[in-house]
Amino acid sequence: MTPKKPYKRDVIIEVTTNLMFPLTLLFGLYVMIGTGGTGGGFQGGTILASTFILYITVHGHVKGREKMPESVNALFKSLGLFLYNGAGWICILFSLAGAQWLNMPAFWPVTDFVGVAGSRSFLVGYMVSVGIGLTVMASFVSQYFDLAWKEDEEMESGE
């Protein structure tokens, strides 16, 4: 069942959004993971969230739910924080409680392969930054969904 739209369909905007969607996601991933250059978790997560917000704005929240289901959203929200804290936990676990929380070079399975510098950049670049990015993205998208529902309900009750 396709929901009735309260506005007129615009082909140009929809096609442009469909074209932009994967490219913006890719750019968001680049900013989120490219900690050697500019950016980081917060900025990358915001760019990823803006991608989904654009899609929901153009296609409506019912079709937007297909791109970002609630189960995935809730998973991402908590998984981000879990990854950040997990990076700290890994350091304690793999050093048998010898190292401090978030003391990155204690992560010996990676340190053996790529050295101290590599393990530190690995944890900060991939676990910490990706964790921040996932939480930020999922939180913003979830808030936008909630507000879109609210507006929809008010329009229904007004008619």
Added chain:
Amino acid sequence: MRPPAMKPLTLMGLLTAILLTAVSLYAVEDIPAFGDEDSAVNKYIKLFSIDSDARLVDNLNAGILPDEIRNKIYDLGFIKGPTCPGCQDENYPSLAEGNYKIEFIKKGTWLGGRLYTKDGWDVLIHEGEIFYNEPQQYYFISEANGGLSVYRYNWPVRVTEKTEEETFIINAVTSGLADYRGYDTMGEETVILTGAIGVILLLRRRGRL
């Protein structure tokens, strides 16, 4: 109404709460004590050292920064020296006469939130300087093995100089965000998650998940 019996889920929640409390205690135990000489904030970085000399030591004791040290600092580029004779230094806080004062500090003194681990002369920004109303720690000069070593207190300078050596991350901003201030960033992320949960609780109705 009687409280319901404890379900497996409630038990899991209780265990998680106990575990989280233990982790918090562990983390708090690990934070270095305020004023710890090995913590990142209290360290200063060594800029250079020159050969010691009775004249230099006398100058420092009299409260005058010798020209050798001043010119070396100008060469490093933290402060641009005067471009013409009689001009002011190019940026602040400057090392011109009257803008600084020198005090001898004994080892083990606690001053300005720092514990001094060696004897030396502290170069302070003077009270009358244009941009600083209070005396501020600026440079530190200590004598050891017949040489005068010059150190600089400054958090940004320290981060840019030492970040690759200490954290092995090329990007100084990322190392500050995720390594030096890791606890802070974890709190920020938690705040964002809590905000999202608050919006869900306020706006979302039952049965719409």
